[in-house]
Amino acid sequence: MELLANLQLGFGVALTLQNLLYCFTGVLLGTLIGVLPGIGPVATIAMLLPATYALPPVSALIMLAGIYYGAQYGGSTTAILVNIPGESSSVVTCLDGYAMARQGRAGAALAVAALGSFFAGTVSTLILAMFAPPLAEIAFQFGPAEYFSLMVLGLIAAIVLARGSLIKAIAMIVLGLLLGLVGADTNTGQFRFTFGLPQLADGIGFVVVAMGLFGFSEIIINLERRAKREVVMAQIKSLMPTREDFAASWKAVLRGTGIGALLGILPGGGAVLGSFAAYTLEKRIAKDPSRFGKGAIEGVAAPESANNAGAQTSFIPLLTLGIPSNAVMALMVGAMTIHGIIPGPQVMTERPELFWGMIASMWIGNLLLVILNLPLIGIWVKLLSVPYRLLYPAILLFCCIGVYSLNNSAVDVGLALLFGLLGYLFIKLDCEPAPLLLGFVLGPMMEDNLRRAMRISRGNPEVFFTRPLSLALLLIALALLIVVVLPVVRKKREEAFQE
Amino acid sequence: MKVRIRSPRDFCAGVIFLLFGLCAVLMGRGYPVGTARNMGAGYFPVVLGALLVLLGTVISIKSLMIAGEKLENIGLRPMLLVLLAIGVFAGSVDSLGIVAATTLMTVIGAAASPESRWREVVVLTLVLLGLSVGAFTYGLGLPFKLLPF
Numbered sequence: 001m002e003l004l005a006n007l008q009l010g011f012g013v014a015l016t017l018q019n020l021l022y023c024f025t026g027v028l029l030g031t032l033i034g035v036l037p038g039i040g041p042v043a044t045i046a047m048l049l050p051a052t053y054a055l056p057p058v059s060a061l062i063m064l065a066g067i068y069y070g071a072q073y074g075g076s077t078t079a080i081l082v083n084i085p086g087e088s089s090s091v092v093t094c095l096d097g098y099a100m101a102r103q104g105r106a107g108a109a110l111a112v113a114a115l116g117s118f119f120a121g122t123v124s125t126l127i128l129a130m131f132a133p134p135l136a137e138i139a140f141q142f143g144p145a146e147y148f149s150l151m152v153l154g155l156i157a158a159i160v161l162a163r164g165s166l167i168k169a170i171a172m173i174v175l176g177l178l179l180g181l182v183g184a185d186t187n188t189g190q191f192r193f194t195f196g197l198p199q200l201a202d203g204i205g206f207v208v209v210a211m212g213l214f215g216f217s218e219i220i221i222n223l224e225r226r227a228k229r230e231v232v233m234a235q236i237k238s239l240m241p242t243r244e245d246f247a248a249s250w251k252a253v254l255r256g257t258g259i260g261a262l263l264g265i266l267p268g269g270g271a272v273l274g275s276f277a278a279y280t281l282e283k284r285i286a287k288d289p290s291r292f293g294k295g296a297i298e299g300v301a302a303p304e305s306a307n308n309a310g311a312q313t314s315f316i317p318l319l320t321l322g323i324p325s326n327a328v329m330a331l332m333v334g335a336m337t338i339h340g341i342i343p344g345p346q347v348m349t350e351r352p353e354l355f356w357g358m359i360a361s362m363w364i365g366n367l368l369l370v371i372l373n374l375p376l377i378g379i380w381v382k383l384l385s386v387p388y389r390l391l392y393p394a395i396l397l398f399c400c401i402g403v404y405s406l407n408n409s410a411v412d413v414g415l416a417l418l419f420g421l422l423g424y425l426f427i428k429l430d431c432e433p434a435p436l437l438l439g440f441v442l443g444p445m446m447e448d449n450l451r452r453a454m455r456i457s458r459g460n461p462e463v464f465f466t467r468p469l470s471l472a473l474l475l476i477a478l479a480l481l482i483v484v485v486l487p488v489v490r491k492k493r494e495e496a497f498q499e
Numbered sequence: 500m501k502v503r504i505r506s507p508r509d510f511c512a513g514v515i516f517l518l519f520g521l522c523a524v525l526m527g528r529g530y531p532v533g534t535a536r537n538m539g540a541g542y543f544p545v546v547l548g549a550l551l552v553l554l555g556t557v558i559s560i561k562s563l564m565i566a567g568e569k570l571e572n573i574g575l576r577p578m579l580l581v582l583l584a585i586g587v588f589a590g591s592v593d594s595l596g597i598v599a600a601t602t603l604m605t606v607i608g609a610a611a612s613p614e615s616r617w618r619e620v621v622v623l624t625l626v627l628l629g630l631s632v633g634a635f636t637y638g639l640g641l642p643f644k645l646l647p648f
Contacts, residue, residue: 051639167561168509171516171554178523178547190530190540193523220581223573223612389615390623393608396581397601397627400588405641413589417582424578428571429512447543459536 007129010356014364019059019357027062027365029068031372034087035078035380039395041071042437043215045331046207047402049338057339058354062361064145064335068328069121069311069362072271073369076113076304077380080106084384089271089307092279096292096299103295111458112249112297113304114373120257120305121366124312125262128319128359135320136345138469142321143451145463149473151446154323156477157266158435160484168431176436179204180443187451199411206334208403208412209440210327212419213426213433215399220424245297250283251299252282253305260306264313266325274310275303312362318343319355323442327434330441506567510559517555523548580611597643601631 003152013019033044045064052060075087080097093113100109142150182193183203194200241249259281260274282302283292292299315332317325322344324330336343341351348355373380401415423433457463464470523544525535527640533539592600605624609615636643 050641167554170511170588171512171551171558174547174554175516177521178519178544178551181544181547185530185540187538188531188540192530192540192544193526205594215583216581220578220611223577223581268615275618310510387614389609389612390619392612393605393620393623394627394630396584396608397588397631400585400604401631401635404589404592405635405639408642410589410593413585413592417585417589420585421578421582425515426512428573429508429515430568431512450543451538454535454538459534461535494640 002133003129006133006352006356007360009091009352010129010358010360011364013058013357014062014360018056019062019361020364022059022063023361023365024056024368026066027070027073027372029063031074031077031369031380032068032383033067033091034074034076035348035383036074036391039218040214041068041389042070042210042331043218043326043395043399045328045335046210046215046397049207049331049335050402050405052335053338056377057336058357060339061332061336061339061354061358062365064332065315065358065362066365067273068158069308069365070318070369071143072304072307072311073114073117073373074380075307076300077110077119077373077377078384079114080109080300081377081381082384087271089275089311090304092275092303095279095302096294096296099293099295100300105245105295105297105339108245108297109300110377111374112245112253112301114370116249116253116256116301116305117308118366118370119253120260121310121312121369122363123257124261124264124309125359125366127313128316128362129356132316132320132359133348135316136348137347139321141469143467144449144456145467145470146473147362148446148449148453149464149477150321150323151442152451153318153473153480154325154479155435155439155442156480158326158438160480164430164432166484169435172426172431172433172436173439176439177443179209179436180440181447186444186448197411199409199415203444204405204415204440205403205412206330206437206441207406208416208435209419210331211399211403212416212421213423213437215395216416216420217423217427217433219396220420221427222388223392228440241297241298242245249297249301250302252278255281256302256305259302259311260309261313263306264310265316271307271311271314274306278302278306308366315358319347319358320345323349324438327437332436351358409424502563504563505561506565507570508568509562510593511570513555513557513559513562515555516558520548520551520553520555523551576613577611580607584608584611586635593645595647597631597636598628598645599647601628 014023029044030041033039033041044067048064051064071087072089074095075085075090077092079085079090079093080101083094083098085091085094097109100106155173159173160167182200184191184201191201256278259278263274263277279299279302282298283289286292286298314325314329315325318329318332326335333343341347341354400413403413404410406412426433453463464474512521527541527544527548530541531539532541532545584604587607588600588604591603602624606620609620609623632645635641636645
């Protein structure tokens with residue numbers, strides 16, 4: 001069994017004392033920022049990137065990955081206990097989780113959320129281990145045309161799955177692609193859009209963009225909307241769910257895991273979408289849909305399993321194809337590049353210890369999270385009572401120091417400020433910033449592959465349609481686009497996001 | 500005929516995209532564009548810029564016809580003070596050092612929230628100074644200058 005040998009290698013790497021420690025640090029930080037509203041995994045990972053310079057690449061990636069899926073656990077705690085989604089992927093958990101807490105069943109809700117997440121984490125670790133190698137095999141057959149078409153598919157999927165107006169999401173992606181081109185052109189060395197600034201010659205750092213769009217603008221919005229954070233603490237009587245709870249939730253956990261894992265793999269997917277879809281499905285197939293919103297345990301079990309499964313399977317496109325599928329994965333690309341690793345199918349063959357170590361660490365991390373979350377819930381809840389006015393100056397400072405330390409450049413901090421302003425304006429204009437960041441990361445890759453494909457085909461664009469894999473990818477993209485423009489589906493999509 | 504903007508939010512978004520697109524096209528044309536077979540540095544930017552101009556135009560025109568959201572009020576105090584705090588940090592960290600930059604940023608940043616209390620801000624500043632000097636400068640070894648001299 002090759003799979004077993006691989007996993008053995010992975011666990012060997014992940015179980016060293018050092019990597020265990022970084023895995024623990026990652027999930028602990030992830031839980032922390034998951035509990036705290038107002039700071040998400042994107043800003044945190046961006047902030048911590050510089051701190052991982054000195055680490056070995058495996059340890060760095062293990063820690064950063066832990067932050068992402070750790071945040072999914074932490075988010076559920078606040079959603080259930082105080083009706084505030086700590087992360088956007090826990091928005092739907094509030095509906096039934098908080099209702100359960102008010103009925104005195106907070107313990108059961110928390111336990112089901114944690115155990116469901118653990119189950120989902122285990123399954124998706126296995127999925128990752130099983131499906132990544134064959135996908136990477138396919139990826140080795142990819143030429144520039146296929147890569148270009150794949151990125152088109154990824155971007156279209158990101159648009160389809162984004163919330164709000166389609167056309168604005170497309171415009172955000174195009175803007176992101178353009179911003180990604182700033183700096184010296186890799187093929188000709190021509191400086192583009194640098195406004196004569198030498199600091200822009202290497203392009204805009206993606207941490208700068210991420211921090212501005214997700215760190216700074218969030219702080220301004222939070223201060224402006226002054227989110228009420230009354231902690232209406234529900235009493236936790238017992239953490240043990242009753243037998244009825246188990247009976248009602250195990251199927252929901254299975255379904256949530258399936259949906260979450262599937263939607264996580266899709267480009268543009270990730271944790272958020274899966275949780276929404278899983279909740280909608282549970283409500284639709286329930287015998288008595290009116291129970292939802294009033295403390296139905298399926299309404300906690302399904303989305304919480306789904307967001308965790310999605311968080312993990314969204315690593316698949318990154319690790320096999322080298323294509324980031326959401327903003328967090330875009331940051332992981334950056335993290336890998338910092339350590340001299342080019343994401344793509346060759347990672348698995350050239351750096352097996354890195355690939356399998358990371359996968360094994362995810363399972364260990366999930367185990368740590370269950371241990372962290374259930375007994376330590378009291379501590380997390382206390383953290384919630386720290387007022388935002390004391391938190392945000394610290395976040396602001398860490399963000400600034402994080403951006404500065406990437407290149408020891410104060411100009412980068414100034415640039416991040418501009419992106420903060422831009423992000424703030426876009427939030428005000430109801431344009432989601434995530435597609436922009438995705439476009440930003442893919443911009444140079446897309447241009448490069450387009451150029452190479454066209455050079456090989458001597459300027460004939462038919463190359464994208466005559467190569468079967470490329471054609472298939474483009475057809476899927478087209479189908480997605482058609483489906484979402486159809487009035488019926490469009491209405492459904494809006495409904496789904498409304499809930 | 501008088502044209503009414505029925506969705507101010509989308510109208511602004513459309514105009515912003517339009518302007519970004521125009522800039523990209525105009526600047527991109529200054530670089531060698533090349534041909535489809537041998538693309539120059541300007542090819543992709545011009546194509547993307549033109550696409551953005553098109554999208555911006557469609558969004559703006561749609562906003563004239565389909566009613567939508569009004570513009571949200573902009574909270575000037577949090578926006579200006581948070582941005583100012585970041586700007587002051589960027590402007591002072593190299594010349595005045597990390598101690599001054601941290602202090603200025605915390606105080607200006609704290610002023611962005613009407614809920615801040617000055618006693619707390621003093622304590623918070625001291626704590627953050629401890630972190631930026633102790634943890635970041637000495638602990639992680641970031642090359643910050645401590646003081647202006």
